[in-house]
Amino acid sequence: MTVDAGDRAPAFALQDHTGARVSLRHFAGRNLVIYFYPKAMTPGCTTQACDLRDRHETFAKAGYAIVGISPDPVARLATFVEKEHLPFPMLSDPDHAVAAAYGAWGTKQNYGREYQGIIRSTFVVDPKGVITTAWRNVKATGHGERLLRRISGD
8 A cells, every 4th residue: 555645644643762652643643754764773774864853943933843663672762762862752653563554664676675664754634634745765864855846846
């Protein structure tokens, strides 16, 4: 399944890095950035998370909350949040059902080998729950700045 701009954001309820349940409904009436990444504490995923962390206040001032979603277990996410001082929830999607609902789970290729995995993707959801931006195969480096430019219309 794939969702694109103009589609209703698929609902979710996942555990965050503290073990608390976080759902799409928690963000009703707010703009939300949902980003899917393959694995916490790997170089690319750390770069992307820290880039968003460093711009978190700018996103917040523009009215956007941020959540990261990966297949990592809650304990690994807790370590990642603590180590990198991440100010936003990191959600565990161990069976990748939410990633699949957003079209962020699929066939990848690395060194000629095909496998199923997370497709690094970002979705922006408006206060009514509609996707306004759907980006797949995003680059980790500089992602926060590109995303800020996109949502500000520059």
